[in-house]
Amino acid sequence: MKACIVTRNELTQLLDRLISHVDVYAPVREKGTANWAKISSVDEVYLEAVNSREPAKGFIFPRCELLMRFDKNGNPIVPAPIQEQILFGIRPCDARALKVLERFFVQDGKSDPYVQRRVEKTTLIGMACNRTAPTCFCFALGNSPHDTEGLDLLLTEVEGVFLAEAVTEKGEKLLADLSPADETVLRKRAALKSKVESEINERFDVKKLQGKLPQLFKHEVWEVLSLSCVNCGACTFLCPTCHCFDVTDETMRGKSARYRVWDSCQFTLYSRHASGHNPRFDSSSRYRNRMMDKFYYTTEQVGLISCVGCGRCISACPAGIDIRQTVAKLLRIIDGMGK
Amino acid sequence: MMSNPYLPLSMRIEKVTIENDARDLKTFDLAFVNESDRQQFQFIPGQFAFLSIAGTGEAPFGIASAPHEPLVKFTVKRVGVFTTALHEMTEGKIIGMRGPWGNSYPFELMIGKDVVIVSGGFSFTTLRATIAHLLPPKNRLNFGKITAIYGARSPGELLYKEELRAWEQNPDLDLILCVDRLNGADWPKREGLVPNVLKSVAPKAENAVALVCGPPIMIKYTHPVLAELGFSPDRVFLSLENRMKCGIGKCGHCNIGPKYVCKDGPVFSYDQLLNLPPEY
Numbered sequence: 001m002k003a004c005i006v007t008r009n010e011l012t013q014l015l016d017r018l019i020s021h022v023d024v025y026a027p028v029r030e031k032g033t034a035n036w037a038k039i040s041s042v043d044e045v046y047l048e049a050v051n052s053r054e055p056a057k058g059f060i061f062p063r064c065e066l067l068m069r070f071d072k073n074g075n076p077i078v079p080a081p082i083q084e085q086i087l088f089g090i091r092p093c094d095a096r097a098l099k100v101l102e103r104f105f106v107q108d109g110k111s112d113p114y115v116q117r118r119v120e121k122t123t124l125i126g127m128a129c130n131r132t133a134p135t136c137f138c139f140a141l142g143n144s145p146h147d148t149e150g151l152d153l154l155l156t157e158v159e160g161v162f163l164a165e166a167v168t169e170k171g172e173k174l175l176a177d178l179s180p181a182d183e184t185v186l187r188k189r190a191a192l193k194s195k196v197e198s199e200i201n202e203r204f205d206v207k208k209l210q211g212k213l214p215q216l217f218k219h220e221v222w223e224v225l226s227l228s229c230v231n232c233g234a235c236t237f238l239c240p241t242c243h244c245f246d247v248t249d250e251t252m253r254g255k256s257a258r259y260r261v262w263d264s265c266q267f268t269l270y271s272r273h274a275s276g277h278n279p280r281f282d283s284s285s286r287y288r289n290r291m292m293d294k295f296y297y298t299t300e301q302v303g304l305i306s307c308v309g310c311g312r313c314i315s316a317c318p319a320g321i322d323i324r325q326t327v328a329k330l331l332r333i334i335d336g337m338g339k
Numbered sequence: 340m341m342s343n344p345y346l347p348l349s350m351r352i353e354k355v356t357i358e359n360d361a362r363d364l365k366t367f368d369l370a371f372v373n374e375s376d377r378q379q380f381q382f383i384p385g386q387f388a389f390l391s392i393a394g395t396g397e398a399p400f401g402i403a404s405a406p407h408e409p410l411v412k413f414t415v416k417r418v419g420v421f422t423t424a425l426h427e428m429t430e431g432k433i434i435g436m437r438g439p440w441g442n443s444y445p446f447e448l449m450i451g452k453d454v455v456i457v458s459g460g461f462s463f464t465t466l467r468a469t470i471a472h473l474l475p476p477k478n479r480l481n482f483g484k485i486t487a488i489y490g491a492r493s494p495g496e497l498l499y500k501e502e503l504r505a506w507e508q509n510p511d512l513d514l515i516l517c518v519d520r521l522n523g524a525d526w527p528k529r530e531g532l533v534p535n536v537l538k539s540v541a542p543k544a545e546n547a548v549a550l551v552c553g554p555p556i557m558i559k560y561t562h563p564v565l566a567e568l569g570f571s572p573d574r575v576f577l578s579l580e581n582r583m584k585c586g587i588g589k590c591g592h593c594n595i596g597p598k599y600v601c602k603d604g605p606v607f608s609y610d611q612l613l614n615l616p617p618e619y
Contacts, residue, residue: 067345074393074433076346109602110587113343214596217616244591247345247584249396256394258345263584263591270592271582271618274398274418277555279581279595279618289618292596300597 001166004178005185006155011162014174015042018086025059026088027052039088047089050133051310055240056087056094057101060118063237063262067114067247070256081117089127092147092154093138093308097240098124099150103302104243123170128156130192132199135311137324140202143309146193158188204327206295206305212334213296217288221333225326226287228319233264235313235321236290241298241306244270265289291326344587347391347435348376353410355430360495363417364461365426366403368410372433380439382406383446384468385578385606388438389586390415395424399583399601402439403464405471411436414464414498440586441605444469444550445576453483455542455570457561459490459533459553463498465578466552470512479511486542490517490533490557494526515540534560537568544569552578555619562609572610579605579619595619 006014018024019040026045027034034049036056068076090098098119105115129136129145138145148154153171156163163185166172236242246263249256263270266286272278280286298306307323314322349372358364367390371377382388382402390413391397398421404412417426428434444465454473458466466487473482487506491497497516506514517529517536529536533553549570551561558577565575581593581600588602596615598604607615 070393074435075349076393076435078343078346105589110344110589112587112589114345217596243589245584245589247397247590249394251394258393258397260584260590265591273580273582274416274422275554285618289594293594297594297597 001168002172002175003163003165003181003186004175005181006162006164006178008161010178011155012042015045015088018088018174023083023085024088025085036087045089047127050129050131050136051091051094051312053312054238055097055310055312056090057097057240057242059085059087059122060098060115061101061105061243061245065114065260067258067260070258072254074256076258082121084121084123086123086125088125090124090151091129091310092126092145092149092151093136093143093310094240095124095126095150096138096143096147097150097306097308097310100241100298100302100304100306100308101243102150103304104241104298104306107302123174124151124153125171125174126151126154128154128193130157130196132196133311133315135314136309137200137202137311138309139197139200140204140324141206141305141307141309144193145196146189156189156192158185158192161185163189202324202328204324205331208334209327209331210296210299210305212337213292213330215337216330216333217292219333221329222284222288225291225321225329226284229266229283229287229321230319231266231268231283231286232318233266234316234318235323236264236266237262238312238316240308240310240312241294265293291323291330294323295327344437345585347389347397347437348380349373349433350411350436352428352430352432352434355428358414358461358498358500360493363426364414364496364498365417366412366414366498367425367428367434368404368412369434369436370410380411382439383443384472385443385465386439386441387465387586387601387605388413388436388440390421390425391435391437392421392424392428393435396421397435397437398422399440399580399586401462401465401468401578401605403467405468407475408471412464412468414461416461438586440601442603444578444606445548445608446472449548450481451483451546453542453547454485455547455549456485456487456489457533457537457549457551457553457565458488459557460492460496461498462552462554462578462580463489466550467499467502469550470506474506474509474511483546484513484542485511486513486515486540488515488517488533488537488540490519490531490536492519493522494518494524532560533557534564537561538564541568544571544574547574549575550578551575572613573608575609576606577609577612579607581619 029046105112294307350369354368356366583593584590593600
């Protein structure tokens with residue numbers, strides 16, 4: 001696929017052109033950090049915080065989504081589809097996460113039409129990370145801060161200009177009229193890539209983890225690992241791949257509608273039967289479910305682990321639980337099992 | 340737009356039947372409002388569907404009718420907001436239904452074999468569908484002896500009482516009814532818990548398939564009896580329920596390990612369940 005050099009001016013022009021006819025969203029400055037918002041000018045883009053506080057999953061799977069309104073006879077009316085949207089400056093970990101969600105919602109079994117039509121209308125322009133945050137660990141899972149998975153176009157800042165690499169045809173179309181990248185830039189980019197990758201020191205044997213996790217189901221370690229968990233669900237809401245939802249009806253001034261809202265397997269009501277019986281009554285069983293889901297269940301369901309190493313669950317946890325320590329602990333137990 | 344699995348079909352309530360003495364179990368017989376929906380709605384006993392009331396919500400229930408029956412039947416216990424609203428619905432009202440979801444009982448595997456049905460309480464619904472599906476002559480010839488053991492807490496808690504009376508006279512079916520405790524009730528039939536009755540009836544396991552649906556406690560004590568009778572785990576099938584919201588394997592709620600009750604179940608072989616976490 002095509003790779004080009006884009007100067008700052010050219011990037012500004014490109015974005016201005018896009019903003020004039022499509023909804024463009026990007027990380028902007030918010031409360032001392034970055035978060036996603038619709039932008040009307042390229043100046044609003046804020047990429048200094050490494051990553052946005054919230055992941056990009058809401059763009060294809062909103063926190064609260066109208067599934068249908070009901071007319072006065074109770075017949076459902078489906079809302080109109082969204083307009084084309086561009087996510088500018090999405091990080092490679094978050095783009096990978098959208099790929100996991102797409103696989104789960106669209107490609108596995110029955111397709112979810114709401115997610116599907118959002119995916120079709122979304123273009124992802126990624127920005128490679130040239131530095132990492134203390135909670136980043138994508139490389140520890142075998143991914144890279146320069147990955148292109150899930151993206152349409154990847155930008156990498158190389159000494160004041162941007163290397164733009166098309167990943168899909170959608171991305172390539174954006175690069176018309178730009179000059180191709182030369183060897184020097186590509187070499188410099190390779191150096192930047194190895195430098196940023198070296199900032200992440202952990203290495204997790206993910207294959208080993210997913211292979212052995214089923215045997216750890218009844219292990220007492222879950223009790224210990226979940227001791228400080230307060231079941232707030234912040235980890236799951238901020239996780240870029242968590243996809244659980246609740247379906248709920250609302251009636252206001254005689255008008256009814258059905259929505260879906262994000263839900264969390266960390267809540268006790270999540271799995272409680274109408275009879276009161278609850279298969280995951282203990283906090284530890286819910287903590288275990290989340291870890292099992294990230295590194296084992298989704299590999300069975302869609303062939304991918306559903307942790308991308310973005311680190312949001314680490315920075316958001318009010319109890320200071322660090323998924324890297326959990327994974328390391330589980331791997332230590334697995335290594336000890338053979339002995 | 341592509342087909343939307345969240346959209347309910349319009350159904351008219353044709354008949355409401357109060358099933359038990361406690362009056363918290365009602366059966367709703369539903370007719371399709373649109374003929375095209377009726378033609379498209381193809382299901383196999385064991386599958387379930389969501390019932391929906393606009394503005395109140397929706398919840399999943401096993402389909403209690405057989406595919407050849409003209410109305411779609413659901414038996415619903417009143418426990419929460421949705422089921423209470425549904426119980427207030429009268430004949431002629433329109434509600435929503437979406438489905439059918441999930442797999443079914445293993446009818447292909449059952450061909451040429453004896454069928455043993457074990458059920459307790461109000462979970463008899465999809466097994467009622469199964470019996471109604473097996474009995475017509477066209478299907479009946481494909482299966483061996485059919486034994487059904489169905490128990491409830493008391494005589495008044497048994498579902499579909501009139502139909503049960505007719506089935507007891509049917510030579511194509513060996514139906515054994517039992518109640519947990521008589522408490523002085525007039526009941527000429529068996530008294531005893533389902534697993535114990537199963538043990539005394541002792542259907543033969545050779546070339547047979549067992550279908551089980553009931554409360555967790557019944558299931559727990561039924562397994563050892565079936566094993567004792569010689570049923571191997573791959574010949575015992577259970578229908579499970581877990582909390583669920585979507586029915587198509589997306590909302591996450593009903594997972595048992597990597598499997599979803601809504602999509603990979605609700606019917607699992609005991610063999611499959613032995614290899615899954617006990618989260619049901």
